Amino acid sequence: xxxxxxxxxxxxxxxxxxxxxxxxxxxxxxxxxxxxxxxxxxxxxxxxxxxxxxxxxxxxxxxxxxxxxxxxxxxxxxxxxxxxxxxxxxxxxxxxxxxxxxxxxxxxxxxxxxxxxxxxxxxxxxxxxxxxxxxxxxxxxxxxxxxxxxxxxxxxxxxxxxxxxxxxxxxxxxxxxxxxxx
Numbered sequence: 001x002x003x004x005x006x007x008x009x010x011x012x013x014x015x016x017x018x019x020x021x022x023x024x025x026x027x028x029x030x031x032x033x034x035x036x037x038x039x040x041x042x043x044x045x046x047x048x049x050x051x052x053x054x055x056x057x058x059x060x061x062x063x064x065x066x067x068x069x070x071x072x073x074x075x076x077x078x079x080x081x082x083x084x085x086x087x088x089x090x091x092x093x094x095x096x097x098x099x100x101x102x103x104x105x106x107x108x109x110x111x112x113x114x115x116x117x118x119x120x121x122x123x124x125x126x127x128x129x130x131x132x133x134x135x136x137x138x139x140x141x142x143x144x145x146x147x148x149x150x151x152x153x154x155x156x157x158x159x160x161x162x163x164x165x166x167x168x169x170x171x172x173x174x175x176x177x178x179x180x181x182x
Contacts, residue, residue, distance in 0.1 A: 014113050017143040024150035025106065028058060030172040031157035032095060035164070040095045041088075044163035051160050052095050053087040054153050059102035060086050062146055066109050069123045069142050113143060 005019045032040055032051050040052035064074050078086055089098065113119075122136040137145075158169045167175075 013119060013140075014143075017119075017140070017147070018110055018113060021109070021143065021147050021150060022106070024147055024154050025058075025102070027154035027169065028055060028150065028157045029099065030169065030176055031154070031161040032099075033172055033175060035095070035161075037094060039164055042164060043160075045160055047156070047160070049087065049156055049160055050089070051157055051164075052089040052093075052098065054157050054160070055095065055098045055102060056089060056093070057086045058150055058153050059098060059105050061149055062102075062109060063105045065142055065146060065149075066105070066112055068126065069139060070112065071123055109146070113139065119143070 005016075005023045032055060035051065037052075040055075041050050043050050060076055060078075064076065064078070067074050076086075089095070116139050119140040120138055122138050123142075125131040125135045125137065127133070161172070162168055
């Protein structure tokens with residue numbers, strides 16, 4: 001899980017965007033290092049967010065946006081009545097299961113972005129009250145939005161983790177590096 005994104009190969013915009021997305025994913029994955037299932041469902045701050053819920057939400061949102069870009073129906077239907085479920089682990093869901101699901105989603109995202117003819121290609125947004133009517137976005141916009149979404153929630157995860165046990169992102173980077181070396 002990179003903490004610093006290396007410069008892309010000349011002209012590899014897709015690679016650069018995917019690398020920045022992976023770096024943000026890494027921040028969120030590091031926030032759950034070494035925690036128990038009980039800990040990842042706790043909400044230790046003023047927010048209703050838990051670390052397990054953040055992992056689930058980011059994975060489901062990434063999957064949903066890629067499905068929109070592929071002009072496929074969403075695998076997981078969310079609406080005003082069940083949106084909150086994307087932020088919490090439900091009965092039978094585990095952090096390990098969510099991380100595995102996110103790994104699959106991540107591979108599908110990379111495969112899709114590498115396969116589109118151009119990052120300038122567009123896709124329509126579905127009719128919804130929160131989207132402007134008749135709106136199209138490019139694949140580049142999709143990648144920038146996924147980076148933004150993941151980074152926003154990785155920041156939330158840093159706060160939740162520090163509220164849980166006092167460990168900061170920098171301490172978790174060190175822990176991750178030591179685990180990889182040993």
